[in-house]
Amino acid sequence: MKFFISVFLMLSSIVSSQSIDDILKGKHRSEKNKARDKYRNPKETLNFFGIKNDMTVVELSPGGGWYQEIIGPYLRKNGKYISATYDPESKNERTRDRYSKERDKLNSQKKLYGDVLMVPINATVYGEENSADLVVSFRNYHNWSGNSEFEKLRAIYKTLKPGGVLGITDHRSNSTKDEKGYACEPCLIDDAEAVGFEYIGSSQINANPMDSKDYPGGVWNLPPTLSENGLKKTQIKKMQKKFLSIGESDRFTIKFIKPSE
Numbered sequence: 694m695k696f697f698i699s700v701f702l703m704l705s706s707i708v709s710s711q712s713i714d715d716i717l718k719g720k721h722r723s724e725k726n727k728a729r730d731k732y733r734n735p736k737e738t739l740n741f742f743g744i745k746n747d748m749t750v751v752e753l754s755p756g757g758g759w760y761q762e763i764i765g766p767y768l769r770k771n772g773k774y775i776s777a778t779y780d781p782e783s784k785n786e787r788t789r790d791r792y793s794k795e796r797d798k799l800n801s802q803k804k805l806y807g808d809v810l811m812v813p814i815n816a817t818v819y820g821e822e823n824s825a826d827l828v829v830s831f832r833n834y835h836n837w838s839g840n841s842e843f844e845k846l847r848a849i850y851k852t853l854k855p856g857g858v859l860g861i862t863d864h865r866s867n868s869t870k871d872e873k874g875y876a877c878e879p880c881l882i883d884d885a886e887a888v889g890f891e892y893i894g895s896s897q898i899n900a901n902p903m904d905s906k907d908y909p910g911g912v913w914n915l916p917p918t919l920s921e922n923g924l925k926k927t928q929i930k931k932m933q934k935k936f937l938s939i940g941e942s943d944r945f946t947i948k949f950i951k952p953s954e
Contacts, residue, residue, distance in 0.1 A: 742860030873911030
């Protein structure tokens with residue numbers, strides 16, 4: 694009898710655990726967000742990083758939650774999702790408001806996300822030391838470069854288990870400079886290795902050779918932002934049509950491992 698109960702529980706767990714494909718098709722995702730799948734390749738990207746549904750995964754600065762609405766539900770049943778996000782104790786009212794908005798969204802959709810742990814992005818460790826299987830960051834590194842990249846990398850290193858993986862995507866610069874929203878891929882690799890990470894490899898999943906990276910308003914002229922910064926009023930419509938034909942930015946997709954002790 695105990696055997697049959699164990700088998701039943703195991704099968705129930707398998708049935709109730711959603712695949713990434715199921716989640717991508719989910720009704721909780723807006724059509725606007727689904728339309729960006731062709732640029733962001735979430736299934737291929739997460740598989741490259743090696744995600745499994747029983748992992749503890751930290752997402753750094755989930756922002757509007759585009760990846761959060763994929764990773765959170767995927768881990769809900771068997772894993773743990775941690776959001777390294779806005780600081781609720783920040784002196785900046787806008788930052789506190791953004792924290793409250795994310796907290797309220799997650800708390801109001803427990804059946805979708807489960808119990809999510811929220812920790813400040815400026816913390817020295819995201820949860821407990823040596824606890825995470827995977828830490829992911831999507832289009833954030835260019836914001837840290839030259840400012841807080843080593844603080845973030847050290848916090849990630851401390852958070853990951855030995856053998857844990859760090860996966861990063863960001864807008865790829867054509868030079869060794871971080872400028873106009875584009876980040877230097879070799880520079881990131883050097884920074885991560887200096888902290889102690891081992892570089893595993895890269896993928897061209899999110900590459901876009903049509904991105905010339907020479908826009909007056911930087912990467913933000915491209916979709917989804919379609920910023921008008923740097924554009925003359927008479928050319929906005931024409932240029933934005935061009936930007937839409939290019940699509941989202943050319944991005945590197947790389948992963949590192951925290952060496953096993």
